[in-house]
Amino acid sequence: MEIYLPIAEVSLDVLVLLALGGVVGFLSGVFGVGGGFLLTPFLIFIGVPPTVAVASSANQLVGASVSGVLAHWRRGNVDFKMGGVLLAGGFVGSLLGVWLFSLLRRVGQIELVINLSYILLLGTLGGLMLIEGTRAFLRGRKPGAGRRKLHQHNWVHGLPLKMRFRRSKLYISALLPLGLGFFIGILSAIMGVGGGFVMVPAMIYTLGMPTAVVPGTSLFQIIFVAATVTILQAINNRTVDLVLALLLLVGGVIGAQIGSRMGSRLRGEQLRIMLALLVLAVAIKLTFDMTATPAHLYSTAFVQ
Amino acid sequence: MRRAAARALSALALLAGLAAAPAAAEPLVADLTSHLIGITGSFTGDSVVLFGATDGPGDVVVVVRGPERDIVVRRKRQVAGIWVNAKEETFAAVPSFYRIASSRPLDAITTPAVRAFHQLGVDDLRLVPTRGPLRPEDQPFRAALIEEQQRDNLFGKTVGKVDFLGDRLFRTTIRFPSNVPTGAYLVQVFLIRDKSVVAGQTTPLAVSKIGLDAEVYDFADRRSAAYGVIAVLTAMVAGWLASLPFRHA
Numbered sequence: 001m002e003i004y005l006p007i008a009e010v011s012l013d014v015l016v017l018l019a020l021g022g023v024v025g026f027l028s029g030v031f032g033v034g035g036g037f038l039l040t041p042f043l044i045f046i047g048v049p050p051t052v053a054v055a056s057s058a059n060q061l062v063g064a065s066v067s068g069v070l071a072h073w074r075r076g077n078v079d080f081k082m083g084g085v086l087l088a089g090g091f092v093g094s095l096l097g098v099w100l101f102s103l104l105r106r107v108g109q110i111e112l113v114i115n116l117s118y119i120l121l122l123g124t125l126g127g128l129m130l131i132e133g134t135r136a137f138l139r140g141r142k143p144g145a146g147r148r149k150l151h152q153h154n155w156v157h158g159l160p161l162k163m164r165f166r167r168s169k170l171y172i173s174a175l176l177p178l179g180l181g182f183f184i185g186i187l188s189a190i191m192g193v194g195g196g197f198v199m200v201p202a203m204i205y206t207l208g209m210p211t212a213v214v215p216g217t218s219l220f221q222i223i224f225v226a227a228t229v230t231i232l233q234a235i236n237n238r239t240v241d242l243v244l245a246l247l248l249l250v251g252g253v254i255g256a257q258i259g260s261r262m263g264s265r266l267r268g269e270q271l272r273i274m275l276a277l278l279v280l281a282v283a284i285k286l287t288f289d290m291t292a293t294p295a296h297l298y299s300t301a302f303v304q
Numbered sequence: 305m306r307r308a309a310a311r312a313l314s315a316l317a318l319l320a321g322l323a324a325a326p327a328a329a330e331p332l333v334a335d336l337t338s339h340l341i342g343i344t345g346s347f348t349g350d351s352v353v354l355f356g357a358t359d360g361p362g363d364v365v366v367v368v369r370g371p372e373r374d375i376v377v378r379r380k381r382q383v384a385g386i387w388v389n390a391k392e393e394t395f396a397a398v399p400s401f402y403r404i405a406s407s408r409p410l411d412a413i414t415t416p417a418v419r420a421f422h423q424l425g426v427d428d429l430r431l432v433p434t435r436g437p438l439r440p441e442d443q444p445f446r447a448a449l450i451e452e453q454q455r456d457n458l459f460g461k462t463v464g465k466v467d468f469l470g471d472r473l474f475r476t477t478i479r480f481p482s483n484v485p486t487g488a489y490l491v492q493v494f495l496i497r498d499k500s501v502v503a504g505q506t507t508p509l510a511v512s513k514i515g516l517d518a519e520v521y522d523f524a525d526r527r528s529a530a531y532g533v534i535a536v537l538t539a540m541v542a543g544w545l546a547s548l549p550f551r552h553a
Contacts, residue, residue, distance in 0.1 A: 004347040004482065006517040007524060011348050011482035047483075059535050066543030112388050227536045234532025238524055242535045243345075249539060253546030290386045298448030303374035303394055 007241035008052045014247060016046065021251025025064050028252070029071065029259020030266075031200060031215060031275045036061055036193035036226075037118070037282060039248070052241050055233035059245035060252055061194050061226035065219045067253040071260040072216025079167035079213050083220040085174055086181035086199075090225055093185020098232065101190050114190065119286050121187070125201050126280035132205070133272035140269060168209045168217075176207055181221070188229060194222035197279060204272070211268035215260070331359045331503040332495040334474075339507070341480055342514040349482045352509065355475040358495055362502070363406065363413040364466045364474050365424060365494040370401025370458070370511070371487030374434065377445045377452075393445040396434045400485040402426060402453070405464030405476045415499050422494060422501060426450050426459050457481045486511050 002011045020042060024035035036057050043053035072078050104113050159173035180202050184195040199218045203209045209217070234240040263271060334356025341350050354366055375398045381390035406413070410425055419428045431446050432438055438446065453459040458481075466476040478491070489509040494501050513521050524531045 002346070002348045002482070004343060004345050004517060006513060006520040009483065009486070059539055062536050063539030063543035063546075066540050067547045068543075070544065070547040112386070116386075223540075227540075230536050230539075231529070231532035234524065234535060235528045238528055240524065240532060240535050242520065242524075242531075242538065245535065245539060246542060249542050250546075253543055257547065292387075294380055294387055296448075296452070297380050298445065298452065299378050299380070299389070300449055300452045301376050301378070303376050 003243070003247070005048075005241050005244045007239065008048050008056070008244055010047050010049075012046060012048070012244075017244065017247040018251040020046075021060065021064075021248035022255040023251075024248070025067075025252030025255025026259040026262075027255075027278070028061075028064050028196070028219070029068055029215075029256035029261075030263040031196075031259075031271065031278075035064075035196075037122075037197055040193070043244075048241075048244065049239075051237055051239040052244070055230065055237065055239040056241045056244045056248070058194070058226045058229040058233060059240050059242065060248040062223055062230060063245070063249040064252040064256050065194070065223040065226060068219040068256045068260055069216060069223065071257055072219065075216075075264060076167075077213050077264075078216035078220050079165055079209070080217075080220065081163075082165045082168055082170075082177055082207075082209070082213075083217050085163070085177040086184070086217075086221045087224050089178035089181025089183075090185040090188070090221060091181075091228075093182035094188055094225065094228060095185075096182075097186040097188065097190050100186065104190070115286060115290055117187070117190065119283050119290070121198060122279045122283035122286070125198065126276050126278075126283055128205070129201050129272050129276035130280065133269045133276055136269040137273060140267070165209075167213055168207070170208060172207065180206060184221075185225070188225050194226050194229075196222050197275075200275065201272075211271065212264075215263060332364075332493060332505055333357050334493040334505055334507065336478075336491060336507055336509060339509055341484065341509070341511040343484075343486065343512065343517060344515045345517055347482060349480055349484070351477050351479045353475060353477050354491060354493070354507075355473075356493060356505075357472050358474070358503075359472070361471050362495050362497040363408050364468075365407070365410070365413075365496060366405045366464075366466055366476050366478070367422075367424065367492040367494070368401065368403040368478055368509070369399040369490050369492070370485050371399075371489070372397040373400050373485075374398070375449060377449050379445070379448075393442055394434045395431050395446070395449060398431060398449065398453075399429070400487070401458050401480075401489065402429065403460040403464060403478060405466045405478075407466040407468055407474065410463060413496050413499060418496075418500055422492075424494075425463065426454070456483065458483070458485070480511065484511055486513060 001014045003014050004011045020039070024039045027038065028035045039057045040053050043057065044050050069078060159175050161174045162171060163174045164171050184199055187198060188195045196218050199221070200214055203214045203218060204211060230240055334354060337353040341352065358364065374394055374396055376392055376394045378389040378392040380387045404425055410419060414424060419425060423429050431449060433442055450459060454461050464476060466474050468474045489511060491507045491509050493505045493507070495503040512518070
């Protein structure tokens with residue numbers, strides 16, 4: 001059953017869009033990542049123009065994240081205070097990111113910068129998470145393993161402006177989540193994603209948050225990042241396709257509910273290993289696409 | 305299906321009328337069954353029948369051109385193992401849609417000069433770079449542009465068929481894919497005798513969004529900030545609604 005998308009200006013199969021939304025929503029529920037890094041490439045693959053794919057994914061992430069946050073919130077797994085501090089940093093970061101984006105576009109090769117930053121980030125994060133997760137998994141299976149500390153103490157705990165985050169069982173400097181949010185804000189503007197796949201591991205490893213509260217808190221801040229991106233895209237590029245976003249959303253919210261229930265049943269290190277493998281797979285795919293001889297040497301685009 | 309049948313019937317009725325009319329007045333008369341392709345939510349492509357009559361034997365060529373746009377063609381090059389966009393060329397006023405149909409093979413009824421002058425066939429389209437005349441090194445870019453448009457089904461890969469019913473009545477079906485660009489189209493009809501164009505007629509055709517889709521598109525275009533806010537709020541409400549059935553689970 002085909003439907004014509006008014007902004008994308010193409011007809012696509014409704015069932016394909018529902019299924020795609022469902023898969024991405026499931027991942028977002030399990031891991032707390034928005035799934036934009038999977039959704040956008042797949043939309044482009046099935047024929048949606050890249051600019052519309054980026055903007056409409058952001059729109060659907062708003063809804064999927066709301067649904068996900070509600071599910072995590074009912075289990076008490078959202079640290080709103082932490083989310084708020086992350087957001088404050090994220091807002092400033094996305095302003096700088098939008099400025100950087102237009103600068104890079106003027107210089108040319110924005111696509112190259114986007115792809116390279118994806119590969120670098122996903123490769124590093126995926127590799128680190130896989131090593132750490134596997135270690136924790138093996139340690140956890142040993143009989144008689146002692147009770148571990150909540151997190152390691154190091155130089156970051158010496159920073160000023162300390163704040164208490166009760167849900168996350170942390171007493172750390174507010175500069176840390178502010179800086180992380182700022183960094184994510186820049187990435188979101190340049191790479192066109194909510195940034196959950198960077199946020200989740202950073203919350204676990206840099207901030208030392210307990211794995212259980214990470215997905216809910218990450219989704220909470222993704223709502224606002226994705227909403228900002230959607231409105232900016234609608235104003236600047238007129239590329240938000242609400243019909244496309246709603247179709248993805250219908251599949252997505254159902255997937256997210258199933259996913260978040262599944263996620264709360266899995267152990268932390270299992271979650272991390274699975275997410276690591278997923279992130280690495282995307283990094284490998286991107287590397288392959290950039291280095292393999294392209295099927296078509298030439299590409300065309302309308303001049304605006 | 306029923307719509308197509310109705311169109312064919314009305315086309316036949318009009319053809320009968322044309323045949324009965326005195327033939328001396330115009331060497332070439334042609335019209336479309338519809339001058340509007342309306343794009344709605346269930347749009348998966350559409351077709352229009354062009355029909356007409358000539359004042360005697362001859363060949364007919366039909367060209368459909370979509371609104372013109374500037375298109376940039378980029379060539380990739382491998383730098384340190386990575387494929388990057390290296391060289392680019394912008395072509396001015398490229399038709400966003402191009403189809404051609406003919407009653408007989410083009411090279412049997414026209415000369416290269418006639419094809420070039422009237423731009424008959426994708427090989428004879430005047431595609432000129434914005435910075436000046438076409439140089440030999442621009443040829444691969446021009447070829448790539450045509451190939452890319454053909455892959456997107458925006459340029460025809462082959463020459464379509466114009467069917468004659470007897471000596472004077474002709475018809476052809478013009479098909480538009482689901483990704484047809486919106487805007488003002490021109491349908492050109494050429495009457496050819498002794499390898500030269502003896503008469504021509506141009507008929508307009510509009511491709512535009514109608515109904516709810518048109519309203520969504522217009523709103524997104526004119527009130528873009530409001531559209532963005534509505535898109536965000538709609539997504540939020542949808543997300544909240546969807547989580548309700550799972551509340552007590």
